[in-house]
Amino acid sequence: MTKEILPRENISEKTIILDVGCGTGQTSAYIAEKYKCKITCLDNNEIMLEKAKKRFKSRNLSIETKHGSVESLPFGDESFDLILSESVAAFTDVSKTLPELRRVLKPNGVLLAIEMVLEEPLPKEELTTIKEFYEVPRILTVPEWNSLFQKANFQQINIEKVNLQFDESDFESATDFSISEQLDDKLFAILDQHLQLTEMYRNIIGFRVFKCCV
Ligand SMILES: C[S@@+](CC[C@H](N)C(=O)[O-])C[C@H]1O[C@@H](n2cnc3c(N)ncnc32)[C@H](O)[C@@H]1O
Numbered sequence: 001m002t003k004e005i006l007p008r009e010n011i012s013e014k015t016i017i018l019d020v021g022c023g024t025g026q027t028s029a030y031i032a033e034k035y036k037c038k039i040t041c042l043d044n045n046e047i048m049l050e051k052a053k054k055r056f057k058s059r060n061l062s063i064e065t066k067h068g069s070v071e072s073l074p075f076g077d078e079s080f081d082l083i084l085s086e087s088v089a090a091f092t093d094v095s096k097t098l099p100e101l102r103r104v105l106k107p108n109g110v111l112l113a114i115e116m117v118l119e120e121p122l123p124k125e126e127l128t129t130i131k132e133f134y135e136v137p138r139i140l141t142v143p144e145w146n147s148l149f150q151k152a153n154f155q156q157i158n159i160e161k162v163n164l165q166f167d168e169s170d171f172e173s174a175t176d177f178s179i180s181e182q183l184d185d186k187l188f189a190i191l192d193q194h195l196q197l198t199e200m201y202r203n204i205i206g207f208r209v210f211k212c213c214v
Pocket of ligand 1: 020021022023024026027042043044045048068069070071085086087088091092
């Protein structure tokens with residue numbers, strides 16, 4: 001999805017980008033190699049950041065990594081031209097996260113957030129099961145996200161449902177899991193439950209790309 005939406009932005013070598021909740025740094029590495037711009041990535045999980053650093057080192061990329069929370073960003077006001085939040089804000093207290101993202105964007109800056117949305121109402125127990133499994137405080141609908149972005153003072157909120165067709169032989173687009181050497185067996189059970197929930201709620205839990213301008 002990132003590969004689909006990034007070419008529409010005006011990214012040059014001078015663009016300063018922040019990738020929040022960068023995980024293992026797959027997107028940051030892709031951006032640094034394609035656009036040769038300055039990119040900083042942040043995550044609150046040390047293991048994710050270690051994997052990201054290892055990836056950048058192996059590809060000889062100079063990408064700054066920061067440990068911290070998107071709810072309280074360790075950056076000054078108006079620091080970035082473009083922020084990417086790929087499946088991150090939904091896991092946080094958005095009433096803190098969205099104003100923080102807005103604060104660190106420069107005038108005319110852009111936030112691209114790819115976030116989970118609730119497409120249709122669900123019975124309370126089923127919603128609770130999903131929220132507890134993913135440890136998300138809420139699953140927001142599109143209008144709820146829209147009004148929270150507005151409340152955080154973002155302008156021109158463009159909301160898009162991107163339908164991607166994956167070819168099973170397209171390994172380039174696959175998620176690179178960067179698996180740890182020693183894994184607790186319970187993590188496989190968690191992955192299995194994630195796959196089951198994804199299949200069960202494929203028409204109820206969706207994603208949108210929110211493009212929000214300053
Ligand atoms: C679903 S993963 C997405 C990773 C990456 N953006 C991607 O698309 O591959 C969510 C990431 O957000 C990070 N995260 C969750 N809460 C966070 C917070 N409050 N501050 C910073 N990162 C956070 C997690 O550690 C994880 O790496």
